[in-house]
Amino acid sequence: MNEQSAYLGFGSNLGDCLSTLREARQLLHATPGIRVIAVSALYHTTPVGGPLDQPNYLNGVIAIGTTLEPLPLLHCCQQLEERFGRKRAIRWEARTLDIDLLLYADQVIDTIELQLPHPRISERGFVLQPLCDLAADHLHPVLQTPYAVLLEQISPLQGVLRLQEVW
Numbered sequence: 074m075n076e077q078s079a080y081l082g083f084g085s086n087l088g089d090c091l092s093t094l095r096e097a098r099q100l101l102h103a104t105p106g107i108r109v110i111a112v113s114a115l116y117h118t119t120p121v122g123g124p125l126d127q128p129n130y131l132n133g134v135i136a137i138g139t140t141l142e143p144l145p146l147l148h149c150c151q152q153l154e155e156r157f158g159r160k161r162a163i164r165w166e167a168r169t170l171d172i173d174l175l176l177y178a179d180q181v182i183d184t185i186e187l188q189l190p191h192p193r194i195s196e197r198g199f200v201l202q203p204l205c206d207l208a209a210d211h212l213h214p215v216l217q218t219p220y221a222v223l224l225e226q227i228s229p230l231q232g233v234l235r236l237q238e239v240w
């Protein structure tokens with residue numbers, strides 16, 4: 074299969090978040106069929122949803138080239154989450170590692186297991202801000218609107234603070 078581009082949202086709010094995100098990025102790059110192409114800055118972000126007393130998140134977005142189809146790619150991301158101790162018990166709860174498959178080329182998929190583009194991209198500052206580091210002028214495949222414009226449309230900026238460029 075030809076290589077396709079995809080974007081993954083990375084988040085962590087339990088344990089040593091920076092080390093977890095770094096290690097997960099390296100493991101992702103070492104996965105057959107996946108090549109990390111570009112990495113956004115990292116952001117300190119206020120939790121959206123879930124228990125009120127959970128810690129802030131570290132969030133970033135990674136652009137990859139992949140020869141995997143969308144579902145096998147999703148399964149690779151889920152295996153990586155499990156390797157870092159993620160348990161899928163309560164929705165929106167704090168987590169050591171969360172990897173969301175945000176975009177896969179311009180594909181639109183709506184199944185129970187996988188929805189593409191990720192259904193909440195346009196409402197989440199913690200996704201849009203790092204995505205704009207990498208693809209500000211790309212069009213959302215359904216809304217046909219650049220991500221920079223979607224970012225402008227969510228206000229206020231939901232507690233998203235740039236932490237570091239290189240990680």
Ligand code: GSY
Binds near residue numbers: 085
């Ligand atoms: O969907 C990703 C997990 N998640 C996050 C997150 O990564 N960042 C912030 N700020 N809030 C979140 N709520 C959930 S669930």
